[in-house]
Amino acid sequence: MNWIRLTIPSELEGATLVGQSVHAICHHLGLDETTVFQIELCVVESVTNAIRHGYKLATGNEVTVNLSVSGSSVEVEVSDDGEPMPLDSRAALCEGSDVFNFDETDLDSVPEGGMGLQIIRSTMDHVEYSTDGRTNRLRMTKILPKAEEALHG
Amino acid sequence: MNWIRLTIPSELEGATLVGQSVHAICHHLGLDETTVFQIELCVVESVTNAIRHGYKLATGNEVTVNLSVSGSSVEVEVSDDGEPMPLDSRAALCEGSDVFNFDETDLDSVPEGGMGLQIIRSTMDHVEYSTDGRTNRLRMTKILPKAEEALHG
Amino acid sequence: MRFDNSTMNGLLVSKVLDARIDAAVAQELKLALLQHFQPEPQTVILNLEAVTFIDSSGLGALVSVLKNRGNGGDLIISGSKGAVASMFKLTRMDKVFRVFATTEEALQAVSK
Amino acid sequence: MRFDNSTMNGLLVSKVLDARIDAAVAQELKLALLQHFQPEPQTVILNLEAVTFIDSSGLGALVSVLKNRGNGGDLIISGSKGAVASMFKLTRMDKVFRVFATTEEALQAVSK
Numbered sequence: 001m002n003w004i005r006l007t008i009p010s011e012l013e014g015a016t017l018v019g020q021s022v023h024a025i026c027h028h029l030g031l032d033e034t035t036v037f038q039i040e041l042c043v044v045e046s047v048t049n050a051i052r053h054g055y056k057l058a059t060g061n062e063v064t065v066n067l068s069v070s071g072s073s074v075e076v077e078v079s080d081d082g083e084p085m086p087l088d089s090r091a092a093l094c095e096g097s098d099v100f101n102f103d104e105t106d107l108d109s110v111p112e113g114g115m116g117l118q119i120i121r122s123t124m125d126h127v128e129y130s131t132d133g134r135t136n137r138l139r140m141t142k143i144l145p146k147a148e149e150a151l152h153g
Numbered sequence: 154m155n156w157i158r159l160t161i162p163s164e165l166e167g168a169t170l171v172g173q174s175v176h177a178i179c180h181h182l183g184l185d186e187t188t189v190f191q192i193e194l195c196v197v198e199s200v201t202n203a204i205r206h207g208y209k210l211a212t213g214n215e216v217t218v219n220l221s222v223s224g225s226s227v228e229v230e231v232s233d234d235g236e237p238m239p240l241d242s243r244a245a246l247c248e249g250s251d252v253f254n255f256d257e258t259d260l261d262s263v264p265e266g267g268m269g270l271q272i273i274r275s276t277m278d279h280v281e282y283s284t285d286g287r288t289n290r291l292r293m294t295k296i297l298p299k300a301e302e303a304l305h306g
Numbered sequence: 307m308r309f310d311n312s313t314m315n316g317l318l319v320s321k322v323l324d325a326r327i328d329a330a331v332a333q334e335l336k337l338a339l340l341q342h343f344q345p346e347p348q349t350v351i352l353n354l355e356a357v358t359f360i361d362s363s364g365l366g367a368l369v370s371v372l373k374n375r376g377n378g379g380d381l382i383i384s385g386s387k388g389a390v391a392s393m394f395k396l397t398r399m400d401k402v403f404r405v406f407a408t409t410e411e412a413l414q415a416v417s418k
Numbered sequence: 419m420r421f422d423n424s425t426m427n428g429l430l431v432s433k434v435l436d437a438r439i440d441a442a443v444a445q446e447l448k449l450a451l452l453q454h455f456q457p458e459p460q461t462v463i464l465n466l467e468a469v470t471f472i473d474s475s476g477l478g479a480l481v482s483v484l485k486n487r488g489n490g491g492d493l494i495i496s497g498s499k500g501a502v503a504s505m506f507k508l509t510r511m512d513k514v515f516r517v518f519a520t521t522e523e524a525l526q527a528v529s530k
């Protein structure tokens with residue numbers, strides 16, 4: 001057993017449910033609490049984006065989360081059939097953005113939004129976006145702490 | 154948000170994962186602990202059956218669990234593309250079996266298996282089986298305690 | 307599966323450390339428990355207090371052990387609660403096994 | 419969303435009773451908190467000890483409240499831990515809000 005697929009309707013509460021499910025699954029698979037939270041967070045951020053920006057909150061659509069786990073990494077693919085991500089957002093996702101380089105003494109400079117992609121980028125080890133004109137896929141890889149240790153430690 | 158669909162590969166550990174996910178989801182939706190356990194149990198029993206009897210443990214197939222929740226009931230549909238259930242099992246599922254009427258003083262009469270369908274039948278409020286020659290569907294309905302109270306109390 | 311085996315009052319107490327006993331682990335559970343009745347049958351207290359879920363395959367494995375424990379052996383259940391206790395009741399297995407709320411109560415009852 | 423609002427040392431302490439603050443409830447959270455700054459801005463301690471998950475939409479709602487709290491008002495965070503504390507750190511929001519481990523510490527710091 002190395003994968004599970006979760007499909008939800010395009011409603012924000014779906015992101016809540018899928019986040020909780022992914023949490024329960026990763027916890028059950030024995031991942032440490034920090035890794036569980038990181039994966040749950042990135043799933044919630046990307047599913048929320050698909051519902052809000054991909055489908056513009058229109059109901060009656062579906063978002064799918066594919067979770068696959070090996071001994072060394074967890075791979076999550078979030079897919080939707082909505083609007084593809086604009087090019088500048090794809091660049092932010094892959095190259096990073098400076099949304100968190102705000103001046104903390106200047107409240108006006110603190111962001112109220114636009115944080116999701118940068119959270120994904122800085123939390124995951126590898127991020128890949130693709131679209132085939134119908135289905136958009138955001139694929140995220142998290143290398144498990146133990147595997148990382150073996151690699152670098 | 155009133156439904157979520159979970160798909161797993163035809164491996165017994167998949168039943169574990171889907172059971173845990175359904176537990177987490179039902180818990181999050183505010184169902185009481187007894188109802189959560191009853192739904193989790195019936196999901197695990199029927200997914201295990203689909204893997205063991207429907208697919209005869211052959212890997213590379215999929216089992217899907219559709220969970221939908223309204224204010225008054227939870228509906229679970231477990232579907233697979235394996236062997237359909239034999240007619241006598243469908244009868245046991247819908248009309249009940251006497252598997253638990255064993256003589257507790259005679260250990261030989263105590264069952265080691267064949268309990269799943271009767272557990273489903275006695276735990277759920279409504280059970281329905283159908284097959285279209287390709288996909289087999291077991292649909293189970295649990296009326297939520299509060300709704301039941303309003304109806305009978 | 308993981309167990310914590312210890313001897314109390316001269317009896318083997320085997321505590322299941324995993325939270326779930328289902329089809330994926332039923333066979334492993336059965337084989338692990340049957341070992342305790344080889345070469346000599348004995349009384350084993352199976353402590354289920356850490357178990358939060360058991361399905362019909364898990365129960366079936368326990369019944370199979372009970373049937374194959376050999377003369378003079380016994381498999382006693384302790385610590386079952388919540389969903390696990392409900393399962394024993396729903397399937398009437400609480401009439402088949404000797405079931406105790408705690409391991410201490412099981413030890414007391416057996417020592418009498 | 420559910421809150422437990424109480425007055426401690428003359429300050430409003432609002433404890434979030436739900437375990438998750440995400441996109442599905444962010445707008446509701448924002449509106450509920452903004453009410454506390456009408457008609458008069460005040461210091462509000464938001465106790466997050468029961469919260470186990472917050473996403474960027476939830477944090478954004480808190481930033482929005484901080485920006486719109488009015489002159490003389492403040493929104494102070496207490497009780498964040500685990501995943502919630504990590505999120506404040508990851509997004510550098512722990513530099514934007516006054517964050518305390520417990521409501522007691524927050525009350526002490528404010529009373530000085």
Ligand SMILES: Nc1ncnc2c1ncn2[C@@H]1O[C@H](COP(=O)(O)OP(=O)(O)O)[C@@H](O)[C@H]1O
Nearest residue numbers: 049050053054084085086089113114115116117
């Ligand atoms: N799945 C998506 N489909 C289309 N556009 C997206 C998607 N995800 C992100 N975007 C675009 O990227 C921008 C930045 O996203 P994000 O960093 O998550 O912040 P936010 O969602 O708060 O705007 C969004 O405002 C949107 O324009």
Ligand SMILES: Nc1ncnc2c1ncn2[C@@H]1O[C@H](COP(=O)(O)OP(=O)(O)O)[C@@H](O)[C@H]1O
Nearest residue numbers: 202203206207237238239242266267268269270
């Ligand atoms: N999904 C299914 N597909 C095909 N046959 C099934 C399925 N579920 C149950 N059956 C048949 O019904 C019988 C009784 O099932 P059950 O009560 O769950 O007990 P067990 O699985 O332990 O045999 C099975 O042995 C099998 O022959």
